[in-house]
Amino acid sequence: MTRLSWKRVSIILLIITCSVSTVLIYTIVNNRAQQEQYFLDHIQLSLIELQGIIASQKEHNWDSPRLVIQQLDKIRNTIVYGNSSRSFSILSNDEKKLLMGIYFHLERLPNDTLYELASWTSDNTRTALEVEKALINANFKLNTGIENSWKPFMQRCEKLNEELFKMNETLLRK
Numbered sequence: 001m002t003r004l005s006w007k008r009v010s011i012i013l014l015i016i017t018c019s020v021s022t023v024l025i026y027t028i029v030n031n032r033a034q035q036e037q038y039f040l041d042h043i044q045l046s047l048i049e050l051q052g053i054i055a056s057q058k059e060h061n062w063d064s065p066r067l068v069i070q071q072l073d074k075i076r077n078t079i080v081y082g083n084s085s086r087s088f089s090i091l092s093n094d095e096k097k098l099l100m101g102i103y104f105h106l107e108r109l110p111n112d113t114l115y116e117l118a119s120w121t122s123d124n125t126r127t128a129l130e131v132e133k134a135l136i137n138a139n140f141k142l143n144t145g146i147e148n149s150w151k152p153f154m155q156r157c158e159k160l161n162e163e164l165f166k167m168n169e170t171l172l173r174k
Contacts, residue, residue, distance in 0.1 A: 035090040036090060036150045038082070039082060039153070040146070040147065040148065040150075040153055042078045042082075043075065043078055043079065043082070043099070043157075044140070044146060044147060044153055044156075045146065046071065046074055046075045046078065047075060047135060047140040047160070048135075048140050048141065048142060048144070048146065049071060050068070050071045050072065050075060050131070050135060050140075051132055051135040051136060051140055051141045051142060052141075052142040053067050053068055053071050054068060054128050054129070054131065054132040054135075055132060055142070057128070058129065058132075062120070062125055065120035065124070065125070065128075066117075066120075068109070068120075068128055069109070069110055069111065069112060069117075069118050069120070070112075072106055072109050072110075072111060073111050073112055075103075075106065076103050076106060076107070076111065079099045079100065079102065079103045080103065082099065083096050083099060083100060095154060098154070098157055098158060098161055099157065101161045101164075101165075102157060102160060102161050102164060105161070105164035105165065105167070105168055106131070106164070108127050108168065108171070109124055109127055109128060109131065110124055126171075127167075127171060130167040130170070130171065131164070131167065133163070133167070134160060134163035134164050134166075134167050135160065135163075137159065137163045138156050138157075138159040138160035138162075138163050139156055139159070140156060140160060
C-alpha cells in the first residue's frame, strides 16, 4: 500500500473508533438515566401515594386499610426487585443499604403473603400514622413536586430512613 492509502485507512479506523465510542457512551448514559427514572417513578411516586392513602384512610375512619397494605407491598416489592436485579447497576452499596433500611422499617406494617391476606389492627393504625408523619417530614407528600433528579431523591430517602428509624424507636418504647 502506498503512503496515501495508509493515511486513508488510519483516518477511517479513527472515525469508526470515535463513532463506536460515542454510541457506547450514549448507551451507558441513557441506560443510567433509565435506571434512575425507574426508581424515581416506582419508589418516589409510590411513597407519595402511600402518604395520600394513609391521609385518606384517616379521613374515612380506616374503612379500607387494605389500600395501605397493597401500597406497602408495592413499595417493598419494588425495593427488593431494584436491589436484587442485575439490570440495575446504578445503586451504590450505600444506596442499596438505604433503600433496604426503608424496606425493613416499613415491615412493621402488615404485608400479604402468598396464601394469606394480612389483617389490620389498631397498632397498625398507630404505626401507619407515624409512617405518614415520617413521609411528610421527608417531603414525600401529596401536593409536593416530584423530584426528577437522582441526588435530591436520595436525600429524601435518607431523611425518610432517619424519620422511620426515630418512629421505630418511639414505637418500641411504647
